[in-house]
Amino acid sequence: MTQDDLRERIKNKLVLEEGDMPDYKWARTGLPAEAAELGITDFPRLVEDVSRTLNTRFSKILDLQAAIQKAGADNEKHLSELQIDLFAQDADRLGLSRVFVTEQWIPHILAKIPDVAPPVPAASITEQPSPLSASTTPVLPTVSPTNANGESAERMQQKVRDILDDYKEHIPANAIKGLFRAIDYSETALAEAVKTYLSTNFYAAENEPVGQTLRDKLTSTDWRHLVWWDRPTSPPPATPPPVSAAPVAAQTPVVPLTAPVAPAKKSTGLRDFFVALLIAGGLIGFVVMLVRSQRESKTAQADTEQTRPTQADESATAAPPKRESAKERRRRLAKEARAAAEAAKLARTQASPKQPTDAATGKEATSKPADAYKPYDELLNDVGQYGERAAKKNGQWGLWRSGKWFIEPQYDDISVFNNGRATVTNNGHSYEIDRFGDRVK
Numbered sequence: 344m345t346q347d348d349l350r351e352r353i354k355n356k357l358v359l360e361e362g363d364m365p366d367y368k369w370a371r372t373g374l375p376a377e378a379a380e381l382g383i384t385d386f387p388r389l390v391e392d393v394s395r396t397l398n399t400r401f402s403k404i405l406d407l408q409a410a411i412q413k414a415g416a417d418n419e420k421h422l423s424e425l426q427i428d429l430f431a432q433d434a435d436r437l438g439l440s441r442v443f444v445t446e447q448w449i450p451h452i453l454a455k456i457p458d459v460a461p462p463v464p465a466a467s468i469t470e471q472p473s474p475l476s477a478s479t480t481p482v483l484p485t486v487s488p489t490n491a492n493g494e495s496a497e498r499m500q501q502k503v504r505d506i507l508d509d510y511k512e513h514i515p516a517n518a519i520k521g522l523f524r525a526i527d528y529s530e531t532a533l534a535e536a537v538k539t540y541l542s543t544n545f546y547a548a549e550n551e552p553v554g555q556t557l558r559d560k561l562t563s564t565d566w567r568h569l570v571w572w573d574r575p576t577s578p579p580p581a582t583p584p585p586v587s588a589a590p591v592a593a594q595t596p597v598v599p600l601t602a603p604v605a606p607a608k609k610s611t612g613l614r615d616f617f618v619a620l621l622i623a624g625g626l627i628g629f630v631v632m633l634v635r636s637q638r639e640s641k642t643a644q645a646d647t648e649q650t651r652p653t654q655a656d657e658s659a660t661a662a663p664p665k666r667e668s669a670k671e672r673r674r675r676l677a678k679e680a681r682a683a684a685e686a687a688k689l690a691r692t693q694a695s696p697k698q699p700t701d702a703a704t705g706k707e708a709t710s711k712p713a714d715a716y717k718p719y720d721e722l723l724n725d726v727g728q729y730g731e732r733a734a735k736k737n738g739q740w741g742l743w744r745s746g747k748w749f750i751e752p753q754y755d756d757i758s759v760f761n762n763g764r765a766t767v768t769n770n771g772h773s774y775e776i777d778r779f780g781d782r783v784k
Contacts, residue, residue, distance in 0.1 A: 727759025
């Protein structure tokens, strides 16, 4: 035997004796000797320690004991397997083991219930001659009330128990309504019998009972056993009963007219499902944004690589060149040499003081300035989403990119693209266009 087993046996003995265990009774149990074998020399202090822990819920244990006594008395010192199972579940919440409750505590409680003499049949009741004069009215014995069929109150209560015992932990309101229709008895007495059954077997109203009579209140809501409710532990009593205190009188619990508030149960499975769903949605959104960003980047890079910039002021916006081979390097140098030769030839032509003469008039023809050969009149430095820049031609604005017009110059004002949209102004009206020049509705 371990010390935990010893403490469990002490607790069970205190429950069986309802806390009334003097020292001489402990000596008869043999527990002090077993404690000495485990090296425990101060057995009374061990009992006091176990009693202090038990006192916090001793009042509930006594209430449960009273309920078992009431149920046993109503069923002639016999409990059904369903009742024993429900009582064992209630006792388990109070820290009592199922083996102790079913094998020791319930048999001990039922054995203490006094035997009740069977009721005397009505036919055997005879009038006794009165010692008074013949004119005196004889006194008749009291007989339990019966219905129209001659059934007694005990028979009616047995029917109530037989019907309601078929429901485990949940008695619907319709079942109680059917009970009033099935049993032919006084409505008031039948309602009291149903209330007593619910109280004895620890049933509580699921919703607030409503109605004028007891029958209306009983049939206005469903009833559930207290096992179904996840009851919070109530605070310990102000004055817990001591170990040597006298047994407390058992009281029958009253059926609560309001449903006990069940604590909110944490639906961990549902909460974890929603959390996982949110995380999965966030990951999917991130992947979609990443793929879209890469697709747009590839599209812009492909548009840039289609035509390489030929203007010196546009070379800054071009993508960085890749590592070139020797053959490509020779081609590039030859191309640059030809471009330099053409630029030098153009410079010499512009620097020559002689001007060509017109064959018809014999006068010198005026040459056009170099700026007249530019495809635009003005080019801004701001670069947009697709590498474009605002440019002006003949008083109208458009977008220039990679040596050609990305958006033709046809607006009074225009901005570069941002998030696939550019703002334009035409005839005093402003609106947005897409990369193809179509107006965004």
